Amino acid sequence: MKKIGFLSFGHWTPSPQSQARSAADVLLQSIDLAVAAEELGADGAYFRVHHFARQLASPFPLLAAVGAKTSRIEIGTAVIDMRYENPLYMIEDAGAADLIAGGRLQLGISRGSPEQVIDGWRYFGYQPAEGETDADMGRRHAEIFLDMLRGQGFAQPNPRPMFPNPPGLLRLEPHSEGLRERIWWGAGSNATAVWAAKLGMNLQSSTLKSDETGEAFHIQQAAQIRAYRAAWKEAGHTREPRVSVSRSIFALVDDRDRAYFGSGQEEDQIGFIDERTRAIFGRGYAAEPDKLIEQLKTDEAIAEADTLLLTVPNQLGVAYNAHVIESILTHVAPALGWR
Numbered sequence: 001m002k003k004i005g006f007l008s009f010g011h012w013t014p015s016p017q018s019q020a021r022s023a024a025d026v027l028l029q030s031i032d033l034a035v036a037a038e039e040l041g042a043d044g045a046y047f048r049v050h051h052f053a054r055q056l057a058s059p060f061p062l063l064a065a066v067g068a069k070t071s072r073i074e075i076g077t078a079v080i081d082m083r084y085e086n087p088l089y090m091i092e093d094a095g096a097a098d099l100i101a102g103g104r105l106q107l108g109i110s111r112g113s114p115e116q117v118i119d120g121w122r123y124f125g126y127q128p129a130e131g132e133t134d135a136d137m138g139r140r141h142a143e144i145f146l147d148m149l150r151g152q153g154f155a156q157p158n159p160r161p162m163f164p165n166p167p168g169l170l171r172l173e174p175h176s177e178g179l180r181e182r183i184w185w186g187a188g189s190n191a192t193a194v195w196a197a198k199l200g201m202n203l204q205s206s207t208l209k210s211d212e213t214g215e216a217f218h219i220q221q222a223a224q225i226r227a228y229r230a231a232w233k234e235a236g237h238t239r240e241p242r243v244s245v246s247r248s249i250f251a252l253v254d255d256r257d258r259a260y261f262g263s264g265q266e267e268d269q270i271g272f273i274d275e276r277t278r279a280i281f282g283r284g285y286a287a288e289p290d291k292l293i294e295q296l297k298t299d300e301a302i303a304e305a306d307t308l309l310l311t312v313p314n315q316l317g318v319a320y321n322a323h324v325i326e327s328i329l330t331h332v333a334p335a336l337g338w339r
Contacts, residue, residue: 001339004044004328005327008311017315020314026056030314045074047076052117064096064097074103078309082111082112092174095173095179099174107179107183109142111142142325149179153170154169189224202243203228207282215285217301225243225301245301250324289327289335296332
């Protein structure tokens with residue numbers, strides 16, 4: 001059994017071929033798709049965060065709106081770039097959104113990904129400390145965020161406050177109990193997956209990771225997941241961790257599917273996310289349901305994960321993306337034992 005959700009990058013473009021031509025279109029359609037996915041029986045609605053791009057950026061207003069419009073589905077990010085975040089202000093936003101959603105937030109965070117601009121975090125007022133890289137800064141912000149989520153008081157109260165204070169040091173409010181256990185780290189390497197396990201974060205592993213062995217993507221990703229679980233056990237955490245992978249998967253069940261995604265077999269791709277880091281990008285899947293089932297049986301990383309996020313082509317509109325999700329839930333998931 002697996003939890004199955006969708007992951008939207010939230011693109012928009014003024015092109016007449018797009019169903020999402022503005023930021024307002026993307027935001028409102030994201031809410032509608034989450035509602036539709038819940039009605040179909042999907043388990044999660046997740047959203048990517050990119051800055052300086054015609055894509056979803058500030059996640060918490062959207063997460064709160066989805067939380068207010070739904071009642072069961074998990075609501076998350078994959079991922080928030082912590083290089084851009086004030087972790088204390090983020091605590092307040094996350095706590096409010098989680099309370100609105102009734103404790104359904106699943107926040108994916110990370111040190112970031114290739115950007116639209118050079119060192120975009122500098123424009124947000126952040127700069128690595130002496131001896132730090134920007135990745136170090138992102139991980140430091142994440143550690144502060146995790147520590148503050150525990151809800152312990154740390155700030156000295158004003159002796160003459162505007163409103164009465166509870167006794168002792170003050171914490172950030174609103175505090176949402178249990179959110180600390182629903183934080184995920186988007187790991188691009190084996191080492192950062194192990195680091196996340198030690199800190200007690202769940203693991204999000206996407207369709208991109210450092211090419212560390214030259215093997216097929218799904219084999220490297222499965223090894224990353226196993227290393228993460230071993231580190232989790234060694235750290236002595238008492239709860240079971242969660243692990244998600246994301247994939248582009250399309251069941252070709254009608255002429256629209258074949259027109260959009262029936263052009264041929266996809267393979268892993270090799271690229272560079274910066275001048276030093278060779279990366280491997282995982283293949284997508286698109287085939288008739290019976291063939292698709294056989295292909296997915298061989299994906300070792302999907303087998304290792306408890307959660308699968310289906311990346312959706314949001315510019316094709318809510319109705320078509322609901323169809324994509326329903327096709328997987330109906331024609332593929334039961335045969336693989338995911339349902």
